[in-house]
Amino acid sequence: xxxxxxxxxxxxxxxxxxxxxxxxxxxxxxxxxxxxxxxxxxxxxxxxxxxxxxxxxxxxxxxxxxxxxxxxxxxxxxxxxxxxxxxxxxxxxxxxxxxxxxxxxxxxxxxxxxxxxxxxxxxxxxxxxxxxxxxxxxxxxxxxxxxxxxxxxxxxxxxxxxxxxxxxxxxxxxxxxxxxxxxxxxxxxxxxxxxxxxxxxxxxxxxxxxxxxxxxxx
Amino acid sequence: xxxxxxxxxxxxxxxxxxxxxxxxxxxxxxxxxxxxxxxxxxxxxxxxxxxxxxxxxxxxxxxxxxxxxxxxxxxxxxxxxxxxxxxxxxxxxxxxxxxxxxxxxxxxxxxxxxxxxxxxxxxxxxxxxxxxxxxxxxxxxxxxxxxxxxxxxxxxxxxxxxxxxxxxxxxxxxxxxxxxxxxxxxxxxxxxxxxxxxxxxxxxxxxxxxxxxxxxxxxxxxxxxxxxxxxxxxxxxxxxxxxxxxxxxxxxxxxxxxxxxxxxxx
Numbered sequence: 245x246x247x248x249x250x251x252x253x254x255x256x257x258x259x260x261x262x263x264x265x266x267x268x269x270x271x272x273x274x275x276x277x278x279x280x281x282x283x284x285x286x287x288x289x290x291x292x293x294x295x296x297x298x299x300x301x302x303x304x305x306x307x308x309x310x311x312x313x314x315x316x317x318x319x320x321x322x323x324x325x326x327x328x329x330x331x332x333x334x335x336x337x338x339x340x341x342x343x344x345x346x347x348x349x350x351x352x353x354x355x356x357x358x359x360x361x362x363x364x365x366x367x368x369x370x371x372x373x374x375x376x377x378x379x380x381x382x383x384x385x386x387x388x389x390x391x392x393x394x395x396x397x398x399x400x401x402x403x404x405x406x407x408x409x410x411x412x413x414x415x416x417x418x419x420x421x422x423x424x425x426x427x428x429x430x431x432x433x434x435x436x437x438x439x440x441x442x443x444x445x446x447x448x449x450x451x452x453x454x455x456x457x458x459x460x461x462x
Numbered sequence: 463x464x465x466x467x468x469x470x471x472x473x474x475x476x477x478x479x480x481x482x483x484x485x486x487x488x489x490x491x492x493x494x495x496x497x498x499x500x501x502x503x504x505x506x507x508x509x510x511x512x513x514x515x516x517x518x519x520x521x522x523x524x525x526x527x528x529x530x531x532x533x534x535x536x537x538x539x540x541x542x543x544x545x546x547x548x549x550x551x552x553x554x555x556x557x558x559x560x561x562x563x564x565x566x567x568x569x570x571x572x573x574x575x576x577x578x579x580x581x582x583x584x585x586x587x588x589x590x591x592x593x594x595x596x597x598x599x600x601x602x603x604x605x606x607x608x609x610x611x612x613x614x615x616x617x618x619x620x621x622x623x624x625x626x627x628x629x630x631x632x633x634x635x636x637x638x639x640x641x642x643x644x645x646x647x648x649x650x651x652x653x654x655x656x657x658x659x660x661x662x663x664x665x666x667x668x669x670x671x672x673x674x675x676x677x678x679x680x681x682x683x684x685x686x687x688x689x690x691x692x693x694x695x696x697x698x699x700x701x702x703x704x705x706x707x708x709x710x711x712x713x714x715x716x717x718x719x720x721x722x723x724x725x726x727x728x
Binding site for chain 2: 364374
């Protein structure tokens with residue numbers, strides 16, 4: 245192997261690539277927020293007795309847990325505008341795709357958390373006179389959230405990594421920016437190694453934060 | 463059903479029936495648990511419900527609190543018929559065997575949750591009433607602890623305070639001391655007796671026979687989904703009318719007899 249490494253490319257373009265982390269976080273945090281809200285509502289719907297409410301939730305979960313993220317993103321960005329006559333930016337496509345897919349996954353996480361709360365909790369709340377809505381809001385959801393917090397934090401680590409896929413629709417996050425650097429420098433090994441290292445460091449850091457969250461729980 | 467039960471002009475002179483179950487049926491799947499239960503509790507009355515495990519006594523309470531729908535029959539609270547379970551929510555207090563305190567809230571928050579969200583009291587008033595209710599069960603010093611830091615007996619007393627503070631028309635107790643270590647039973651029974659002395663209407667499922675004799679105005683025995691004994695405790699215990707109740711009483715006393723019989727041999 246007589247390949248000559250040129251790490252100068254990385255040094256020169258590091259500010260550019262690291263700067264794109266802002267977009268990575270922006271798209272992943274926005275999508276995580278969408279997924280959290282969506283996931284909670286879908287989980288609550290999934291647990292209702294009337295089929296009219298629970299069935300759509302089941303269908304939603306099945307669909308978005310089955311479709312690969314890459315397919316979903318491309319479908320939203322390139323496919324949807326053709327029939328819907330709307331202009332979708334790469335950012336909106338990314339948030340929608342990640343939000344839907346992670347929403348379906350988090351719905352199952354929330355469901356397991358809600359189901360872990362003993363029935364006696366809601367029965368106690370109901371006999372006091374709280375409505376079903378108040379019972380969910382004040383008694384069951386707060387307890388379920390505590391149970392699933394580590395799982396939610398872990399889901400964000402996955403979200404951050406999966407946000408690289410949004411590069412496929414042209415969002416200028418870390419991966420996309422790296423690709424443009426490679427296109428100009430013809431140094432894929434050095435540049436993508438750098439990108440991998442960025443994610444390694446971020447994942448390890450976030451992992452530590454998740455551990456702290458888990459330890460802090462009573 | 464609603465009309466003609468009480469004279470609205472003269473008012474009732476006899477102690478009004480407060481909680482009444484009339485010909486209540488309830489089954490879970492193919493298992494008939496209640497087979498036509500009729501039971502009345504007058505205002506201020508303390509009724510103790512006895513029965514073997516699986517006899518339907520807990521189910522009676524759960525139906526009366528609106529935690530279960532009934533298949534047939536009528537449940538009446540005060541002068542109104544409860545057409546659906548929700549009509550009973552907030553009006554019938556319930557103390558569970560497993561306490562069911564809210565673990566994510568402090569003791570005081572457990573007691574004030576209903577005051578804040580159901581009665582819509584402001585924070586200060588709710589706090590004051592919550593602390594009063596905790597004082598009544600001797601736990602005002604534990605107001606800011608989590609339930610998990612209390613003993614079982616203390617937790618059950620908090621649960622009683624949480625129920626009483628909502629000023630329910632009747633309180634139902636579902637084996638309130640069965641999950642407790644023996645030495646913690648008395649403090650809970652004392653709290654319940656205090657409520658009885660204050661005239662609280664109560665329906666209590668318990669195996670504490672001495673407590674029932676002292677505190678209950680009436681003792682009711684349920685067997686296989688039907689009430690087969692109903693009367694003053696001393697009278698019912700002294701002279702059981704049915705074989706089933708006699709056997710039940712013997713079974714309650716049996717552990718003591720067995721232990722005293724076997725102790726010398728060991």
